[in-house]
Amino acid sequence: MxxxxxxxxxxxxxxxxxxxxxxxxxxxxxxxxxxxxxxxxxxxxxxxxxxxxxxxxxxxxxxxxxAVRPLLEDGVVALAADVRARGLAGLLGAATPARPEPGPSDAASDAEPIRTLVRLTRTEPAVRGVWLDVHDGAESVLADALAASRGEAVPGLGTRTTAAVANAALRVAVEEWAWQETGTESGAPAASLARRVDEALRLAADALGRRADETPEAAPGSPAD
The missing domain is CATH 1.10.10.60 (Homeodomain-like)
Structure with missing residues (x-):
């Protein structure tokens, strides 16, 4: 047999x-x-x-x-890695080193598909859902990286809050860049995106760095002291 x-x-x-x-x-x-x-x-x-x-x-x-998730994940992972490399731990105000401007090939191969995709999130709820889900996952990646840089075994409240603000800043920066009129940006698309991300992170750093005991300005119509 x-x-x-x-x-x-x-x-x-x-x-x-x-x-x-x-x-x-x-x-x-x-x-x-x-x-x-x-x-x-x-x-x-x-x-x-x-x-x-x-x-x-x-x-x-x-x-x-x-089906579009891989492109969104690639874009978010690249941004998150860049922020980690350039000093996410210093988000509360420490300066981050300058990075080289990306060349035209970077813009053509990476930036434009992301721009097209993020623009779809305005009119396609299903794509918007994928976009937000991908960013939700990116938040934990940022939190873990920040915790490691601070010597935390697990991300604490302050670390998670910082990561959440950084993640939101990244999302808003990409959306603002994608939704602007093509041709109005200065330089290659990837370089323009990099500048918008830097600007958003600086604004996030300013917001996180404010003293908790600062007295906010009185809102219009609020009673005087």
């Missing part, structure tokens, strides 16, 4: 190859969402444009709108 030799299965792809395919499908999804809208674009449409089967699409993404 002979024993059948098991047939080799399909080789498992590496994490890098899987991530690359997710990004490729995500770019096609973004193009179709921007062109036709989310509701009018089916998973079949995205799969066909990306050259994959519908079955593969559903293996990569649990929901149709999640």
């Amino acid at each position: 002979t024993t059948a030799t098991p047939r080799p299965g399909r080789p498992r792809r590496s994490a890098a190859a899987l991530a690359a395919e997710r990004r490729r499908v995500a770019r096609e999804a973004l193009r179709l969402f921007a062109q036709d809208g989310v509701a009018a674009t089916s998973a079949d449409d995205v799969a066909r444009a990306a050259g994959v089967s519908v079955r593969t699409f559903w293996r990569l993404f649990p929901r149709k709108e999640d």
